[in-house]
Amino acid sequence: MARTHSEIPLLDLTLAQRDRPAFLAQLRDMLVAGGFVYLTQTPVPPAAVDRMVASTAQFFDLPTAVKDAVDMNGSAHFNGYLRKGAAENPIREQFNYGDEHVALEAGAPEYHKIHGGTPWPDDALFPGCRAAMAEYYTHLKRLSVQFTRDVAEALGLAPDALEPLFEADVARRQLRCKILRYPACPPATTGFVPHTDSNFLTYLLQASDEPGLELRKPSGEWFPAPPIPGTFIVLVGRVLEKVTRGLLKAPLHRVVSPTQGTRYSVGFFQGVAMDTRIADANFEFPQTLLDIKRARQEREGDETEYADRMPAGEVVLNFKLKAHPLVAYRFYPTLFPNFYPDGLPERYANLVH
Ligand SMILES: O=C(O)CCC(=O)C(=O)O
Numbered sequence: 001m002a003r004t005h006s007e008i009p010l011l012d013l014t015l016a017q018r019d020r021p022a023f024l025a026q027l028r029d030m031l032v033a034g035g036f037v038y039l040t041q042t043p044v045p046p047a048a049v050d051r052m053v054a055s056t057a058q059f060f061d062l063p064t065a066v067k068d069a070v071d072m073n074g075s076a077h078f079n080g081y082l083r084k085g086a087a088e089n090p091i092r093e094q095f096n097y098g099d100e101h102v103a104l105e106a107g108a109p110e111y112h113k114i115h116g117g118t119p120w121p122d123d124a125l126f127p128g129c130r131a132a133m134a135e136y137y138t139h140l141k142r143l144s145v146q147f148t149r150d151v152a153e154a155l156g157l158a159p160d161a162l163e164p165l166f167e168a169d170v171a172r173r174q175l176r177c178k179i180l181r182y183p184a185c186p187p188a189t190t191g192f193v194p195h196t197d198s199n200f201l202t203y204l205l206q207a208s209d210e211p212g213l214e215l216r217k218p219s220g221e222w223f224p225a226p227p228i229p230g231t232f233i234v235l236v237g238r239v240l241e242k243v244t245r246g247l248l249k250a251p252l253h254r255v256v257s258p259t260q261g262t263r264y265s266v267g268f269f270q271g272v273a274m275d276t277r278i279a280d281a282n283f284e285f286p287q288t289l290l291d292i293k294r295a296r297q298e299r300e301g302d303e304t305e306y307a308d309r310m311p312a313g314e315v316v317l318n319f320k321l322k323a324h325p326l327v328a329y330r331f332y333p334t335l336f337p338n339f340y341p342d343g344l345p346e347r348y349a350n351l352v353h
Pocket residue numbers: 180192197204206213253254255265266267
């Protein structure tokens with residue numbers, strides 16, 4: 001039986017060239033309505049996606065000792081592996097990676113340290129996988145650059161209007177890829193708690209057939225966002241919500257653990273430049289959009305919290321230091337006491353001397 005997706009906002013990216021006004025109208029309506037779209041027919045080659053999917057599974061199939069050797073708690077940049085059962089990650093396993101090369105300038109603020117390399121397992125242990133993951137990252141980076149222009153136009157701005165929010169040098173942008181594995185669990189086990197993403201836009205590839213991702217409608221009802229082959233789900237994050245002063249809303253989402261097979265997912269997180277202060281960004285949206293926004297705020301109340309006067313990198317760092325006490329202890333000793341005035345939480349005590 002053919003599957004139908006009548007509730008799901010599917011957006012064909014090839015329409016962007018074929019009928020730009022129709023494409024922009026659809027994009028605007030989908031983003032305003034739910035804060036997310038399923039992109040189909042993207043320029044990311046299906047073979048590159050297939051290699052990414054296969055490499056994700058191969059990474060998690062590596063022996064535990066190999067994965068633990070690239071522990072995120074050994075990285076100042078919050079890259080590497082988080083095992084299942086870690087306090088930060090009770091149910092799922094995770095591996096974060098990003099760009100390799102960006103050196104820290106002398107005298108840079110502490111939060112610039114979030115951007116940096118990734119500890120990788122030896123290539124020989126999962127041949128070709130690191131290259132496939134880097135290839136995927138490059139494609140997603142390109143997609144994010146073009147899609148940001150599309151979003152700007154859909155919001156009635158010039159295509160390059162949002163560019164000043166980002167590092168001009170694409171190689172220095174705040175991008176991160178996160179691969180995830182959720183094991184089968186008893187029914188109704190939470191795989192990942194309800195949250196909004198804190199970044200600008202997230203591009204999710206559901207890398208297996210297992211369902212589990214759910215989004216919340218403005219009415220409060222949860223609905224499934226199933227994997228649809230050949231698509232990426234793009235989610236509005238809190239930064240974009242704040243940039244649009246609440247015209248777009250970051251959707252709450254969660255993951256219900258699979259009950260049968262293993263679920264894999266790959267998130268590509270696009271952030272703004274570390275030094276950007278969102279409060280300084282002022283865009284002139286068309287009156288039609290401002291009217292939609294006013295009506296929505298009367299209905300749904302105010303925007304999600306975001307510290308818009310702080311540099312975006314500092315917001316990210318604070319958030320990550322709260323989530324990763326050991327990284328805070330090891331790599332951010334001057335900031336550590338602000339977050340942990342009583343020292344490291346008990347459960348980490350045996351890990352440090
Ligand atoms: O597993 C997924 O598909 C989504 C994960 C997620 O929302 C996140 O890590 O922010």
